[in-house]
Amino acid sequence: MTETNTSNSKIDLSGTHIVVTGSSSGIGLAMAEGLLRVGATVALASKPGVKLDNQVKRLKLSGLDAYGLPMDVRSETSIADSVKWVQRTWGKLDVLVNNAGIGMQTINKRFMIEPQPFFQVTPDGFRNLIDTNLTGYFLVARGFTPLMIEQGYGKIINITTNDETMRCKGFIPYGPSRAGAESLSYIMAEDLRPYGITVNMLLPGGVTDTGMIPEELKGQITFPLLRPRVMIEPIIFLASGKSDGITAERITAIEFSKWLASLRLTYRLRE
Numbered sequence: 001m002t003e004t005n006t007s008n009s010k011i012d013l014s015g016t017h018i019v020v021t022g023s024s025s026g027i028g029l030a031m032a033e034g035l036l037r038v039g040a041t042v043a044l045a046s047k048p049g050v051k052l053d054n055q056v057k058r059l060k061l062s063g064l065d066a067y068g069l070p071m072d073v074r075s076e077t078s079i080a081d082s083v084k085w086v087q088r089t090w091g092k093l094d095v096l097v098n099n100a101g102i103g104m105q106t107i108n109k110r111f112m113i114e115p116q117p118f119f120q121v122t123p124d125g126f127r128n129l130i131d132t133n134l135t136g137y138f139l140v141a142r143g144f145t146p147l148m149i150e151q152g153y154g155k156i157i158n159i160t161t162n163d164e165t166m167r168c169k170g171f172i173p174y175g176p177s178r179a180g181a182e183s184l185s186y187i188m189a190e191d192l193r194p195y196g197i198t199v200n201m202l203l204p205g206g207v208t209d210t211g212m213i214p215e216e217l218k219g220q221i222t223f224p225l226l227r228p229r230v231m232i233e234p235i236i237f238l239a240s241g242k243s244d245g246i247t248a249e250r251i252t253a254i255e256f257s258k259w260l261a262s263l264r265l266t267y268r269l270r271e
Contacts, residue, residue, distance in 0.1 A: 025043020
């Protein structure tokens with residue numbers, strides 16, 4: 001493996017076509033805009049509406065190659081329509097970023113300060129979150145993978161969360177949804193190795209300032225929140241040719257430089 005600079009200043013993703021789900025706000029929007037600003041063509045895949053339309057318009061006015069891609073990650077029909085759009089419009093897909101998800105506020109609006117035990121979670125609330133955060137990743141990856149297999153290449157990046165969230169009091173079903181997404185990612189990576197398709201995981205590394213935290217609770221949080229832009233440097237690296245051959249890795253954005261240094265050492269020891 002060649003030496004890699006942690007800086008993305010020299011990375012040019014011109015000609016790279018990327019779909020980012022859940023990208024009308026928060027982490028998804030930050031990643032989409034970061035990828036666009038190094039030359040990528042990006043489809044912002046999200047539920048249709050004014051929020052998505054406004055962001056795509058803003059990015060286009062900045063001269064970026066952004067597209068709006070209305071998608072419901074819980075619907076096989078909606079995903080199939082999105083796959084057809086990519087095939088018809090681009091003819092290929094280089095990178096899929098699975099990011100769409102809903103948070104604990106859909107279960108308990110005061111989850112940060114008044115955790116709710118699992119036995120008080122409604123079955124409908126549990127299913128709703130799992131259907132989006134876990135089944136949605138499966139459905140979207142399942143939908144786009146045949147196109148990547150036909151190409152003989154492709155990258156899938158699944159956004160996940162820190163270990164503490166998977167064990168945190170009052171975090172059912174969000175914690176299990178992300179733990180499931182990580183297991184899904186590892187198995188996908190093995191299933192797709194023979195096809196030249198890589199699968200990696202990326203997480204911020206802490207509580208991030210997004211719409212998943214209700215505004216009324218942010219003032220009561222006593223620790224600093226990460227900004228969505230923390231994801232930009234590692235997502236650019238993972239979408240670029242510098243990450244070719246890397247698969248089944250779990251990367252924490254706030255420790256990206258340390259992870260990259262460790263990766264270099266590992267490959268040097270193999271040589």
